[in-house]
Amino acid sequence: MELLKWDDSYSVGVGDLDNQHRGLLQIINKLNEIQEDKFDANQFSEVIASLIHYAYSHFAAEESYMTQANYPDQKQHIIQHVDFIIKVLSLALKAEAGNQSDITDFIQFLKKWYAAHVLGIDRQYIPYLAAKGF
Numbered sequence: 001m002e003l004l005k006w007d008d009s010y011s012v013g014v015g016d017l018d019n020q021h022r023g024l025l026q027i028i029n030k031l032n033e034i035q036e037d038k039f040d041a042n043q044f045s046e047v048i049a050s051l052i053h054y055a056y057s058h059f060a061a062e063e064s065y066m067t068q069a070n071y072p073d074q075k076q077h078i079i080q081h082v083d084f085i086i087k088v089l090s091l092a093l094k095a096e097a098g099n100q101s102d103i104t105d106f107i108q109f110l111k112k113w114y115a116a117h118v119l120g121i122d123r124q125y126i127p128y129l130a131a132k133g134f
Helices: 015-036 041-068 074-095 100-119 121-131
Strands: none
Touching (some): 041 074, 074 121, 100 121
């Protein structure tokens, strides 16, 4: 599968968040690489754990910025974050068994989610963060 590549269209204009978005992209690409190599369940599990940890950390930072900027749709955004974690845990449990189809579905979900979230819902808070000088 094709790797995700960072480009400026993913930028939300806040260096901290952009760096975190790059980090998420790198983790997704790492899972993709594991899938394409000889599958190693332990390595796959470790990278999934780092993805979940990293996502929690990133979501907390993003939510903090939204709170400081008085972003009016923050509650809906947080719901999307929670839904992501639930979906990742569900798909990861299937994928960790090593079934190629489940692994592919999991990675495809991550890639689609990344683009839809960063290029979609994250775009909505940009004017509020910019207005606060972030």
